[in-house]
Amino acid sequence: MASAMNGCGGGGGGGGVMKRMGLLRVQYYCVMGAVAAAVVLATLLYMPAPATAPPTVAGVDGGGATVRSSAAAVDAAAAAAPGGGGVERGKGKRKHVWSGEEEEVAAEKKAAAGVVGRTYFHHPTGRLSDGRVIIDFICESLNTRELNPYLKSIGSDYSNGVNFAMAGSTVSHGVSPYSLNVQVDQFVYFKHRSLELFERGQKGPVSKEGFENALYMMDIGHNDVAGVMHTPSDNWDKKFSKIVSEIKDAIRILYDNGARKFWIHGTGALGCLPALVVQEKGEHDAHGCLANYNKAARQFNKKLSHLCDEMRLHLKNATIVYTDMFAIKYDFVANHTKYGIKWPLMVCCGNGGPPYNFKPGKFGCDDLCEPGSKVLSWDGVHFTDFGSGLAAKLAMSGEYSKPKVKLASLVNAGSNKSSDS
Numbered sequence: 049m050a051s052a053m054n055g056c057g058g059g060g061g062g063g064g065v066m067k068r069m070g071l072l073r074v075q076y077y078c079v080m081g082a083v084a085a086a087v088v089l090a091t092l093l094y095m096p097a098p099a100t101a102p103p104t105v106a107g108v109d110g111g112g113a114t115v116r117s118s119a120a121a122v123d124a125a126a127a128a129a130p131g132g133g134g135v136e137r138g139k140g141k142r143k144h145v146w147s148g149e150e151e152e153v154a155a156e157k158k159a160a161a162g163v164v165g166r167t168y169f170h171h172p173t174g175r176l177s178d179g180r181v182i183i184d185f186i187c188e189s190l191n192t193r194e195l196n197p198y199l200k201s202i203g204s205d206y207s208n209g210v211n212f213a214m215a216g217s218t219v220s221h222g223v224s225p226y227s228l229n230v231q232v233d234q235f236v237y238f239k240h241r242s243l244e245l246f247e248r249g250q251k252g253p254v255s256k257e258g259f260e261n262a263l264y265m266m267d268i269g270h271n272d273v274a275g276v277m278h279t280p281s282d283n284w285d286k287k288f289s290k291i292v293s294e295i296k297d298a299i300r301i302l303y304d305n306g307a308r309k310f311w312i313h314g315t316g317a318l319g320c321l322p323a324l325v326v327q328e329k330g331e332h333d334a335h336g337c338l339a340n341y342n343k344a345a346r347q348f349n350k351k352l353s354h355l356c357d358e359m360r361l362h363l364k365n366a367t368i369v370y371t372d373m374f375a376i377k378y379d380f381v382a383n384h385t386k387y388g389i390k391w392p393l394m395v396c397c398g399n400g401g402p403p404y405n406f407k408p409g410k411f412g413c414d415d416l417c418e419p420g421s422k423v424l425s426w427d428g429v430h431f432t433d434f435g436s437g438l439a440a441k442l443a444m445s446g447e448y449s450k451p452k453v454k455l456a457s458l459v460n461a462g463s464n465k466s467s468d469s
């Protein structure tokens with residue numbers, strides 16, 4: 049299951065993260081990293097009746113957009129990795145680690161205090177958002193609690209799945225500490241250890257059948273796509289092929305480890321992310337989004353969708369659903385009035401007011417949208433609770449998916465369901 053998407057979430061303390069990443073010299077990714085990141089790969093085990101109430105999550109997950117469940121994953125990750133996403137995690141520690149940045153961290157903390165997570169969890173949870181991220185909504189719809197992040201070292205419960213998401217993660221190796229291949233390794237390790245417990249007669253978090261029936265979700269590639277934007281466009285195709293081929297390897301490894309149900313998200317309308325719209329140069333389309341970023345996102349998604357078509361033919365008994373998040377998220381902007389959205393390119397936690405409420409280089413949210421207002425972007429890159437909820441609902445509906453399967457029916461279907469059709 050997955051989950052993870054998180055990518056979309058986002059939020060809050062992005063500023064600090066960006067700076068930190070800068071230190072890591074992944075300059076470019078800083079922008080998106082803090083931001084969009086997302087991704088994740090999580091496994092979710094469907095539980096018909098929620099064994100536990102939602103709560104719990106808080107500690108860990110939160111995450112940014114991507115995170116939580118994704119977030120969760122993310123956070124966790126974040127906690128462990130300096131480049132990670134969450135804002136809040138490990139603040140105290142961070143100071144030591146990043147000495148010289150104390151003031152920034154303090155300012156950031158102050159700016160975000162009482163804001164990150166305010167909508168749902170009521171405290172920071174590691175998600176880059178004021179509330180939930182997509183994977184949280186997915187879990188909710190399946191009546192299961194938010195996933196715990198893989199790196200949550202205290203109080204974790206993985207009986208309903210795991211979130212491997214990490215803010216700033218990429219498919220490409222070496223750019224972020226928790227690239228997709230690392231997340232897949234984490235999954236394989238998790239699986240082996242869990243099954244080992246069962247072999248010894250103890251109860252592991254997830255059984256062999258659990259792994260086979262689980263939903264494996266991926267929402268990654270945003271940072272990779274953004275990362276090629278400053279290279280000549282004739283290189284994009286080759287680079288996207290490489291990224292997609294890494295995703296193929298990941299799917300294959302999961303499949304070889306028993307995964308049969310895949311839920312794969314394309315990247316969103318990157319050219320409509322307020323942080324990019326405000327800061328990047330380039331032609332804007334009719335809806336105020338950056339044309340070249342959206343072109344790249346579409347190009348990448350086309351390859352990813354083709355990969356899913358191909359994998360459907362090759363992986364026996366597997367169901368592979370590809371969901372066009374670009375169409376979903378672009379529609380939010382292009383047809384925003386339909387969703388009651390007044391300023392589709394506006395940030396909730398930012399500065400300067402509409403239409404963007406985003407000032408480059410200025411962190412914190414002196415101008416904060418009202419709780420519950422219909423603002424899509426939390427921090428310029430990650431979605432708000434409102435935005436993620438909307439995106440999750442459409443993604444799960446199957447209307448934007450190939451094949452047009454509802455998430456709930458995929459989860460409820462037997463694991464030996466054939467993929468064709």
Ligand SMILES: *[C@@H]1O[C@H](CO)[C@@H](O)[C@H](O)[C@H]1NC(C)=O
Pocket residue numbers: 364365464
């Ligand atoms: C596909 O499902 C059939 C029927 O359950 C099963 O016998 C077969 O082993 C499965 N094949 C793979 C590769 O999972």
Ligand SMILES: *[C@@H]1O[C@H](CO)[C@@H](O)[C@H](O)[C@H]1NC(C)=O
Pocket residue numbers: 375378379380382383
């Ligand atoms: C906006 O809505 C119209 C009518 O539903 C639809 O045809 C169009 O594709 C939408 N635009 C985008 C960019 O999604």
Ligand SMILES: *[C@@H]1O[C@H](CO)[C@@H](O)[C@H](O)[C@H]1NC(C)=O
Pocket residue numbers: 461462463464465
């Ligand atoms: C798997 O396939 C067999 C034979 O077609 C069927 O009886 C069984 O119900 C299926 N399993 C699930 C979980 O749907």
